[in-house]
Every structure is written in C-alpha cells, then in structure tokens.
Amino acid sequence: xxxxxxxxAPSMHSEPAAKCGYCHGSKGENRDQLxxxxxxxxxxxxxxxxxEIDNCTIGSFVEHMDVATYDRLCNMGFRRSGKFxxxxxxxxxxxxxxxxxxxxxxxxxxxxxxxxxxxxxxxIVNDNSCTSPLPSRDFVGKIVDAELNSxxxxxxxxxxxxxxxxxxxxxxxxxxxHQDYKNSPKSFKRFLCDTPFGLEAVLGTQESWDQLNNxxxxxxxxxxxxxxxxxxxxxxxxxxxxxxxxxxxxxxxxSVYFIWDPDYSKWSLxxxxxxxxxxIIQKTNLQYYYLGYYIQDCPKMNYKASYGAEVLDVCxxxxxxxxxxxxxxxxxRLFVLGEExxxxxxxxxxxxxxxxxxxxFFIDNSTKYKNIAEEIxxxxxxxxxxxxxxxxxxxxxxxxxxxxxxxxxxxxxKEQNDSSPGGIPNVVPGLLPLWExxxxxxSGKITDLEGRLFLFEIETDGxxxxxxxxxxPPHVKKCICDLIRLFGFETCMKAVILYSEQM
Ligand SMILES: [Zn+2]
Numbered sequence: 001x002x003x004x005x006x007x008x009a010p011s012m013h014s015e016p017a018a019k020c021g022y023c024h025g026s027k028g029e030n031r032d033q034l035x036x037x038x039x040x041x042x043x044x045x046x047x048x049x050x051x052e053i054d055n056c057t058i059g060s061f062v063e064h065m066d067v068a069t070y071d072r073l074c075n076m077g078f079r080r081s082g083k084f085x086x087x088x089x090x091x092x093x094x095x096x097x098x099x100x101x102x103x104x105x106x107x108x109x110x111x112x113x114x115x116x117x118x119x120x121x122x123x124i125v126n127d128n129s130c131t132s133p134l135p136s137r138d139f140v141g142k143i144v145d146a147e148l149n150s151x152x153x154x155x156x157x158x159x160x161x162x163x164x165x166x167x168x169x170x171x172x173x174x175x176x177x178h179q180d181y182k183n184s185p186k187s188f189k190r191f192l193c194d195t196p197f198g199l200e201a202v203l204g205t206q207e208s209w210d211q212l213n214n215x216x217x218x219x220x221x222x223x224x225x226x227x228x229x230x231x232x233x234x235x236x237x238x239x240x241x242x243x244x245x246x247x248x249x250x251x252x253x254x255s256v257y258f259i260w261d262p263d264y265s266k267w268s269l270x271x272x273x274x275x276x277x278x279x280i281i282q283k284t285n286l287q288y289y290y291l292g293y294y295i296q297d298c299p300k301m302n303y304k305a306s307y308g309a310e311v312l313d314v315c316x317x318x319x320x321x322x323x324x325x326x327x328x329x330x331x332x333r334l335f336v337l338g339e340e341x342x343x344x345x346x347x348x349x350x351x352x353x354x355x356x357x358x359x360x361f362f363i364d365n366s367t368k369y370k371n372i373a374e375e376i377x378x379x380x381x382x383x384x385x386x387x388x389x390x391x392x393x394x395x396x397x398x399x400x401x402x403x404x405x406x407x408x409x410x411x412x413x414k415e416q417n418d419s420s421p422g423g424i425p426n427v428v429p430g431l432l433p434l435w436e437x438x439x440x441x442x443s444g445k446i447t448d449l450e451g452r453l454f455l456f457e458i459e460t461d462g463x464x465x466x467x468x469x470x471x472x473p474p475h476v477k478k479c480i481c482d483l484i485r486l487f488g489f490e491t492c493m494k495a496v497i498l499y500s501e502q503m
Pocket of ligand 1: 017020021022023024025093094095
C-alpha cells in the first residue's frame with residue numbers, strides 16, 4: 001500500500017476574492033487584471049459591481065501519497081498545504097498563479113543578493129578565530145566555506161514535527177510580520193507539520209539525516225538519501241532564528257514556508273534562505289528549486305522573477321523561461337504557449353505520462369511564439385463548445401452526469417454567493433479536457449482501472465476495488481472522472497477514493 005494515493009473526492013472551493021491572500025480582491029486602478037483574458041475583461045468590466053470574482057481552488061485532502069507522486073503533481077501545477085493538495089483555476093480565479101522553479105546556475109546574482117551573502121559571511125565568521133581565507137568566488141562556495149568555519153551559526157535538518165521552540169518562533173513571526181494573532185499549536189501542526197507522506201518519508205533514517213546535515217561536504221554525483229518533508233532550523237549563538245519548511249523531492253527542493261525572527265530582520269533571512277536552498281541543491285546534486293507560485297502583478301510574489309526562473313505552462317505540462325513569456329502574462333493574464341501558425345480547435349491534450357511531466361519546452365529561436373490562451377479559453381474560445389458537446393455524450397452514452405455549461409456561469413452574481421464546495425467546471429485550463437475523457441470511455445481504456453482503483457464509502461465503512469465502471473452509480477462515475485481530469489490516468493491506477501454517499 002506504500003505507493004497508494006489515498007484521497008477524498010476532489011471539489012472546487014470558491015470564496016470571494018476579498019479573501020485572496022495576494023490581491024485581497026482589489027487590484028486598484030487595474031481592475032481588468034482580475035480577469036484571465038482580455039475578452040472576459042471586456043465582457044464583464046461594466047458589470048463588476050454585480051458579479052463576484054472568486055478565489056477558486058480545486059483540490060482535496062490527501063490521506064496518503066508517496067513523494068514521487070507529489071513530485072509529479074507539483075509539475076502539473078499542484079501544491080500542498082499540510083494535507084490539502086490543490087491547484088488554482090486560472091480562468092476563474094482573481095490572480096494567475098504560475099508554478100515557478102529555478103536552478104542554481106540560472107540565478108541572477110544581483111548586487112542586493114551579493115550583499116546579502118557577504119554580510120552573512122561576515123556575521124558568522126567575524127570572531128577572528130577563523131583563519132580560513134574563504135577563497136570561493138561563487139555564492140555556493142562562499143556559503144559553504146563560511147558555514148564550515150563558523151563557530152556561531154549552524155543549521156539542523158530534522159523531521160517536520162512539532163516542538164515548543166519552533167512554535168514560539170512561528171507565533172512571533174506570524175504576529176510581527178503578518179499581524180496574524182490567531183495561532184495555536186494545532187494550527188501550526190496542521191499547516192507546517194501534517195503531511196500526506198508516510199512515516200518512512202517523515203522520519204527518514206539516521207543515515208539519511210546525517211548525510212543531509214553534512215550537505216556541505218557531499219561529493220559531486222553523490223546521491224541524496226533523504227526524500228520527504230523537512231524542517232531546517234537555523235541557530236545563531238544557540239538561539240533558533242529561522243526555520244525553512246520544505247519538501248525534498250526526487251527532482252529538487254520545494255519550498256513550503258519560511259519563518260524568521262523579526263529581531264534579525266537586518267540579516268535579510270528570506271533572501272538568504274533562498275540562496276542557501278540553491279546552494280544545498282547544488283551540493284546535494286538535486287536539480288530544481290521550486291519557489292511555489294509566481295504572480296506577476298503581486299508585489300509580494302513577483303520578486304521570484306529575479307531568481308532566473310522558468311514557469312509552468314499548465315496546459316502543456318512544460319516549463320518556459322520567464323523572460324520568453326513575460327509580456328504574455330503581464331496584466332494578470334493567462335498564457336498557453338503556441339506557435340504563430342497554431343490553429344486551435346479545442347483544448348490541448350494533456351500529456352499523461354511521468355516522462356513528459358516537468359520537461360522544458362523546446363524553444364526554437366527561428367519560431368515565432370504567441371499566446372493561444374484567448375483562442376482556447378476566451379469568450380469565443382474553442383474549449384467551451386467542445387466541452388459542451390463532450391458533456392452531452394458522456395451523459396447520454398455512459399451515464400456520467402455532466403451538464404452543458406453556459407458561458408455566463410464562469411462568474412456568478414453577487415447575490416448567489418455560495419461558499420460550499422462545488423463541482424469541478426467542464427473547462428479548466430490544465431485539467432484533462434472532456435473530449436479526452438470521452439476518448440478514454442470510447443476506447444475502453446477506462447476498464448484499465450478495474451481491479452486497480454479502490455473505493456471507500458465512508459457511510460458503510462467498506463473498501464472495495466472498482467469492478468465494473470459502467471455499473472457504478474452516476475455520482476461515483478463522476479467522482480472517478482474528476483480524479484482522472486485532475487491527476488491524470490496513471491495516478492488514478494493507484495488511487496483509493498474516499499467518498500460520501502451524500503456528495
Ligand atoms: Zn487574487
């Protein structure tokens with residue numbers, strides 16, 4: 001069971017954009033940036049007071065997942081918060097959140113970052129007892145040399161579990177930096193300790209922690225043994241001053257959260273932690289540093305561009321250097337990369353193989369690229385008509401309760417506000433399109449899940465393998481289809497879906 005993907009039936013969670021942690025529902029003068037595309041802005045700008053723009057998240061609680069599966073899902077645009085696995089609906093959401101990653105070699109070493117490193121080095125090896133000449137010129141070498149020679153600073157990687165010391169620092173940070181006074185040990189655990197990964201990944205082995213805690217001394221080509229969630233605690237003069245919360249994945253390090261002591265604000269600990277993480281990636285022979293989401297029109301999040309990064313085209317499942325699509329995503333816009341002569345007749349096929357995920361987009365200098373998001377997902381885009389046609393067939397031929405959707409259901413009227421979790425819309429960029437789902441039915445591929453996918457109905461407390469997809473009640477069929485659309489067919493082969501009769 002160790003590679004089982006145990007998940008509650010996924011749903012769409014909407015709340016007014018005022019609750020969006022990035023734009024708070026207000027983009028000031030730039031209200032049209034609440035919309036993903038020009039055509040939607042034109043259609044609704046005059047009605048902004050009547051419609052509700054939401055913060056739209058699609059996801060679910062995961063009870064168990066292996067780290068390799070999470071790596072794959074990260075490269076499909078997912079993130080986790082505790083046990084909640086989610087992605088944002090980039091069409092309906094108030095902000096465009098792009099998965100962003102970088103590699104140490106691409107880091108743009110600005111004057112500011114150079115200063116941050118040299119101040120750090122001076123602070124931790126300033127006791128004159130250190131005789132090392134610190135000869136390294138690059139930031140990785142500087143950080144490594146300084147840490148190996150410091151008598152005042154060290155860090156410790158440890159399992160992502162609760163301690164009073166960590167919690168005290170968390171509260172100090174939340175209150176002083178985020179003016180958040182509603183903290184409890186329980187909320188700390190839920191947010192930064194709970195994970196869907198098995199005990200093996202959480203606890204690791206003594207050998208794996210020893211290696212990780214000596215990352216500065218790892219040899220080129222040496223394989224890092226630890227994968228899973230970690231807390232890295234920073235100590236200065238034996239006082240805990242910062243904690244990075246990360247997931248170590250087979251393909252790199254995914255940054256989850258960073259906590260620092262406001263008394264040490266002069267250290268620029270946020271920048272320093274990113275530089276240290278990049279140094280760790282290089283020395284541990286990992287590949288990528290996942291910085292979470294990039295939001296071009298959010299001042300709090302767009303500093304990430306300065307790390308020389310690439311962003312995920314969620315429809316192609318491939319990464320593109322940010323500088324190539326910078327103009328396409330300005331003003332809060334959605335992008336899907338296409339060639340100048342691309343003609344789109346429906347949503348793009350989602351590449352559903354582990355090998356294709358997370359690759360780089362092959363950029364050919366002689367080809368002209370454009371943003372084809374409008375042609376697919378705009379008001380006159382091809383996606384909606386195609387999805388409606390497929391929805392009818394899925395319902396009539398296979399009894400899966402899909403309904404046609406009106407274009408005007410993209411945004412709802414303010415008075416119809418309903419924050420309870422809802423169904424997943426027919427058209428969502430980055431989800432398997434309905435025509436592809438129909439193809440899975442027509443080709444009979446759906447039967448590959450039989451005997452492999454398991455269903456757990458919570459009312460009856462019974463777990464059973466899927467035996468015959470076509471004989472399942474409509475709501476179960478729909479739930480399985482939602483799972484395929486979100487996570488891909490391969491992941492569903494090892495899924496256990498927890499669901500309720502009442503959904
Ligand atoms: Zn927002």
